[in-house]
Amino acid sequence: MAGPIAEPSERSSNHPPVLSIHGLRKSFGSRHALQGVSFDLKAGERLAFLGPNGAGKTTLIRCLCGRCTPDAGTIQLLDRPIDDLGVRQAIGLVPQEIAIYPDLTTRENLTVFAKFHGLRRDALVQRVDWALRWTGLQDRASELVGGFSGGMKRRVNLACGVMHSPQVLLLDEPTVGVDPQSREKIFTMLDQLNQQGTSILLTTHHLDEAESRSDRIVIMDQGQVVADGTIGDLVRKSVGPSRMVKLRLDRPLEQAISLLPDDDGWSNNDGECVATVGQREIRLRIGDVAQQLPELLRRVKECGYDIADVEVHAPSLHHVFLHLTGRELRE
Ligand SMILES: Nc1ncnc2c1ncn2[C@@H]1O[C@H](COP(=O)(O)OP(=O)(O)OP(=O)(O)O)[C@@H](O)[C@H]1O
Ligand SMILES: [Mg+2]
Incomplete structure (x- = not known):
């Protein structure tokens, strides 16, 4: 399948990194999930993380959000070690599995996640209202999310991960199993966040998404970064001018x-x-x-x-x- 090379935006290429990962290693017994992973996520960047099954993408995301302890390597977030008190609050996570409460309404789900992240009173109410507008689910605010379509659940899941206005958003396959129309809506939502300054790192198996919806691409294979650059860089370095x-x-x-x-x-x-x-x-x-x-x-x-x-x-x-x-x- 031949497609056009879209040179992604260079707008964030000179920005300082918000996230710097160096020499990250993680093994599960004899299985080496991460074997010295290093890369930066720059301020305002949309970075797509690609790799075959088992490449280590989810392990990496789990290390970044504290759900898994790396064996070696460093992670700096906003120029501070990620384990420093309060630093991780700058990260938002949208896990691959939908992790919302089916027996609560949209508004209740958003409120619970906002409270988890410490929002209270006016700030909480305003953020929930914002999230309802952002997801386009204002008219479904009082319905139980258990009855929602897959695409709508994904939108709620996404909103729950950003109730605390994180500077860095990590998404593990946010569009897996999602129909094209809902995918489009999700990327429109992500672009809005990005325009407001949120840096985004997402893993995906959709090459078209990585190509058209990111500024830079990192390709991982067998626990290692095998390519890192804009689509133009990657084509030049791998396929060359043919x-x-x-x-x-x-x-x-x-x-x-x-x-x-x-x-x-x-x-x-x-x-x-x-x-x-x-x-x-x-x-x-x-x-x-x-x-x-x-x-x-x-x-x-x-x-x-x-x-x-x-x-x-x-x-x-x-x-x-x-x-x-x-x-x-x-x-
Ligand atoms: N908790 C765990 N216990 C044992 N092995 C694990 C664990 N988590 C991950 N692994 C192994 O680490 C390797 C990387 O897995 P990971 O889930 O990070 O890959 P992935 O790139 O996210 O793959 P996929 O594209 O299928 O989601 C795999 O070989 C996996 O079996
Ligand atoms: Mg995975």
Whole structure:
């Protein structure tokens, strides 16, 4: 599946880190879930954390929010060790499993979580009202959440994690099992928080989400960070400048033609050139699109064909992921 490279926003690239993780290790018996994980989350950033099943994503999130004690490594939050008194209050957590009370109403759930986080009186009432507006559930405020749809429960779950206005929000697969419309709503809600200054780290198995809804991507595999950068960075460092090119000719190919200076007219090094006599379409991978595309077009014209259309397929995050991990996201 080829998709466009969307260069994510550079807006947060120069900001200081709100969260710095260095050399984090965690083993469960002989299973090494985290094997020296290091990365930063910058202020105002939306960071997507990707990795195959068992890569260590949930273990990492659990270490960050104090549900699991790392064996080694450091975690700094807002320039202070995360274990310092009160520091962790700057973190909000939205766990993968929906963790709300089905026998309470939306308003009651929000109130309980706000109280857990120390909100009282006017501040509490105002925050609950805000959360009802933010989730779009004002008209369902007095209904028991047990009867809600999956997408609505997810929204309540999300709101419960941010009642204390955390500066850093951690979300473990916030859209797993969610229909596309609810996914969209959840990302709109996250973008609103982000615009108000919340830094966001989320794990996801949806490559399209990571590609379009984050500023930076960290890919983990077998407890280690294997890539860290914008989608543009990752493509450059892994797949490189090669691109799949599709040419549509004015008429069917009459005979084999030599397409690039060093090829025999039929296939490139990857054997990916498809140019069949009798067909109007030629597909091939070229090693350096900026250098070689003009040459390719010139040769086709030299052979007496006009070019009706040219498509250049940029590698997607899917290509990068496969290249780096050798595996699909879900196996
Ligand atoms: N409490 C635990 N006890 C034993 N092993 C554990 C525990 N928690 C995690 N692991 C192991 O650590 C490894 C990493 O698991 P983790 O849940 O962090 O992966 P993940 O990247 O979140 O995977 P998924 O994409 O499936 O959610 C796995 O091999 C898992 O079996
Ligand atoms: Mg997980």
